[in-house]
Amino acid sequence: MALVTVRPLIHQRLMPFFRLQARLATRLNDRAKGFVCMMQEFFYFAMRSFRSIVMLPRYWSDTLTQMSQSGTESIPIVLVSSIAIGCLITLEVGNQLAQLGGKSLTPRATALSVIREMGPIVTGLMLSARVGARYGSELGAMKISEQIDALRAFGTDPIAKLVMPRLVAALSMFLPLTALSIFIGLVGGAVVASSYHHIDSSVYWNAVLNPLVVKDWLVAFLKPPFFAIIITLVCCYNGFNARGGTVGVGAATIKGIVVSSCFVLIANFYISKLVLENL
Amino acid sequence: MIEFKNVHLQYGDHAVLQGVSFVIPDAKITAVLGPSGSGKSTIIRLMLGLIKPNAGEILVDGVNISHMKEKDLFPIRKKMGMVFQGNALFDSLTAEENLAFFLRENLRLEEAEIAKRVRDMIHFAQLEGFEDKLPDTLSGGMKKRLAIGRALIFGPSMVLFDEPTVGLDPLSTKRILDVIHDLRTDRGLGAVLVTHLIHDVETVADSVLILFHGKIVFNDVPEKMQECDHPFVASFLQHPEDID
Ligand SMILES: Nc1ncnc2c1ncn2[C@@H]1O[C@H](COP(=O)(O)OP(=O)(O)OP(=O)(O)O)[C@@H](O)[C@H]1O
Ligand SMILES: [Mg+2]
Numbered sequence: 001m002a003l004v005t006v007r008p009l010i011h012q013r014l015m016p017f018f019r020l021q022a023r024l025a026t027r028l029n030d031r032a033k034g035f036v037c038m039m040q041e042f043f044y045f046a047m048r049s050f051r052s053i054v055m056l057p058r059y060w061s062d063t064l065t066q067m068s069q070s071g072t073e074s075i076p077i078v079l080v081s082s083i084a085i086g087c088l089i090t091l092e093v094g095n096q097l098a099q100l101g102g103k104s105l106t107p108r109a110t111a112l113s114v115i116r117e118m119g120p121i122v123t124g125l126m127l128s129a130r131v132g133a134r135y136g137s138e139l140g141a142m143k144i145s146e147q148i149d150a151l152r153a154f155g156t157d158p159i160a161k162l163v164m165p166r167l168v169a170a171l172s173m174f175l176p177l178t179a180l181s182i183f184i185g186l187v188g189g190a191v192v193a194s195s196y197h198h199i200d201s202s203v204y205w206n207a208v209l210n211p212l213v214v215k216d217w218l219v220a221f222l223k224p225p226f227f228a229i230i231i232t233l234v235c236c237y238n239g240f241n242a243r244g245g246t247v248g249v250g251a252a253t254i255k256g257i258v259v260s261s262c263f264v265l266i267a268n269f270y271i272s273k274l275v276l277e278n279l
Numbered sequence: 280m281i282e283f284k285n286v287h288l289q290y291g292d293h294a295v296l297q298g299v300s301f302v303i304p305d306a307k308i309t310a311v312l313g314p315s316g317s318g319k320s321t322i323i324r325l326m327l328g329l330i331k332p333n334a335g336e337i338l339v340d341g342v343n344i345s346h347m348k349e350k351d352l353f354p355i356r357k358k359m360g361m362v363f364q365g366n367a368l369f370d371s372l373t374a375e376e377n378l379a380f381f382l383r384e385n386l387r388l389e390e391a392e393i394a395k396r397v398r399d400m401i402h403f404a405q406l407e408g409f410e411d412k413l414p415d416t417l418s419g420g421m422k423k424r425l426a427i428g429r430a431l432i433f434g435p436s437m438v439l440f441d442e443p444t445v446g447l448d449p450l451s452t453k454r455i456l457d458v459i460h461d462l463r464t465d466r467g468l469g470a471v472l473v474t475h476l477i478h479d480v481e482t483v484a485d486s487v488l489i490l491f492h493g494k495i496v497f498n499d500v501p502e503k504m505q506e507c508d509h510p511f512v513a514s515f516l517q518h519p520e521d522i523d
Binding site: 145146147149150152153154155156157161 | 324327329349353356357361363364365367368369370381384385429432433
C-alpha cells in the first residue's frame with residue numbers, strides 16, 4: 001500500500017529531470033540527424049564537383065583565372081612561411097644534435113622534416129587560410145546576394161561554373177606550390193646551417209639530397225592533391241550554404257577554414273603513416 | 280500557366296507554406312501580397328524549381344516540376360524570367376556582359392546575334408551609355424531595369440518579380456510598374472508580382488493572392504479586397520504601412 005503512494009511521489013519529484021532528459025535526447029537526435037543530412041549533402045556536392053570536370057573545356061577561362069588567383073598569387077605567402085620554417089627547424093634541430101655530438105646529422109634531419117612534413121603541411125595550412133578564405137567568402141557573398149540562385153534560374157549549373165574551376169585550379173597549383181615550399185625551406189635550412197652551425201653548403205646539400213628515396217618524395221607529393229580537394233570542397237560547400245547576411249558570409253568562411261585546416265592536419269598524418277608503413 | 284496544388288513547405292520545424300493552392304493564368308499580372316517572412320519569395324523559388332516542396336504539386340503549363348531533376352528544369356525555367364529581390368546581378372561583369380552572360384552560357388548563338396539581342400535589351404532597359412558600367416555604379420532603378428532586361432533575355436512568357444519596387448524612389452517605382460504593365464499590354468507577357476506594397480497591387484495587378492501564416496487567405500481581383508472579411512486583410516487595408 002505504502003509503495004503505491006510513494007511511487008507517484010518519486011515520479012513527480014523526478015519529472016523535471018525526465019523532461020530535461022527527453023529534451024536533451026531530442027536535441028541530440030536532431031543534431032545527429034542534421035549531421036547525417038549534412039554529410040550526405042556534402043558527399044553529393046563532392047560527387048557533382050568531380051563529375052562536372054568533364055565540362056572543363058567550357059569553363060577553361062574561369063579555371064585559368066582561378067589558377068592565377070589561387071596559385072600564382074599564393075607564392076609570396078608560401079615563400080615567407082616556408083623559409084621561416086626551414087630556418088627554424090635547422091636552428092633548433094642543429095642545436096639539439098650538437099648537444100648529443102651529432103651535428104653532422106642536421107642536414108638529414110632538416111631534409112626529412114621539411115620534405116615529408118613541414119613543407120606540405122605549412123603549404124596546406126597557408127593555402128587553407130588564403131585560398132579557402134577566398135573561396136568561402138566569394139561564394140558566400142554570391143549565395144546571399146542570390147547570384148548562385150540566378151545561375152540556376154537561368155540554366156547554368158553553379159557547381160560546374162563556380163566549384164569545378166576552383167577544384168581543378170587547386171589540384172593543379174598546390175603541387176608546384178608545395179615543391180616550391182620544400183625547395184625554399186631547404187634553402188633557408190642551408191643558410192642557417194652554414195651561417196649558424198658552420199656546416200659547409202656542399203656538405204649540407206650532399207647530406208640532404210643523397211640519402212633521399214622515392215618514399216620521401218611520395219609522402220611529400222601525395223599530400224597536396226588531397227589538401228586541394230579538402231580545402232576546395234569544404235570551403236566552397238560552406239560558401240554555398242551561407243545564410244543570414246554579411247554575418248553569415250563571415251561565419252561560413254570561418255567554418256570552412258577551421259574545418260578544412262583540421263582535415264588537412266588529419267589527412268597529413270594518415271598519408272604519412274600509410275606511406276611510411278607500407279613502403 | 281502555373282498551378283500550385285496543396286503545396287506544403289517546411290524549414291526544420293518552421294512550416295512556411297501549409298497547403299497552398301492557386302492558379303496563375305498566362306498574360307495576366309498576378310500579385311502575391313503578404314507580410315515579411317510569410318513565404319512570398321519561397322513561392323517564387325518553388326515556381327522555378329529552385330527549392331522542392333515537402334508535399335503537393337507544382338505544375339507549369341501542365342508539367343509537374345515538383346520532383347524534376349535540375350537538368351530537365353531548364354526548358355521550364357526558360358519560359359520564366361526571374362527578377363530577384365536584390366537583383367542578383369553579377370557584380371564583376373558590366374551591364375552589357377550581365378545581359379550577354381546567359382546567352383553565351385546556354386544558347387549556341389553567333390556573337391553577332393548575341394550583340395544584337397544585348398543591344399535591343401539595353402535599349403529596352405533605357406541603359407544606353409551605361410553598357411560598360413559595373414552594376415555597383417548604377418542607380419537602384421537602373422539596376423532593377425538591368426535585372427528586368429536580363430530576365431527577358433530568353434524571351435520568356437512569364438516574368439517573376441520579387442519585390443521589384445522596394446527601396447526605389449517614387450519616380451523609379453512608377454517607371455518599373457510601367458514596364459511591368461507594358462510587358463503585358465505590348466508583349467502579352469504574364470507576371471507574378473511579389474510585394475508587400477498595396478500601391479503596387481492597385482496600380483498594375485489583375486488579380487491578387489494574399490498570403491498569411493502559410494495559407495492563401497484571399498484570391499480574387501484587387502477591387503474585391505474591400506469585401507474580404509478575413510481579419511488580416513481588413514486590418515491590412517486599414518493600415519497598409521503596418522503590414523508586418
Ligand atoms: N533556407 C532557409 N532555411 C530556413 N529558413 C528559411 C530559408 N529560407 C527562408 N526561410 C524562412 O522562411 C520564411 C519565408 O521566407 P521568404 O524569404 O519566402 O519570406 P518573404 O515573404 O519573401 O519575406 P520578405 O518580405 O522579407 O522578403 C522566413 O521565415 C525565413 O526565415
Ligand atoms: Mg522575399
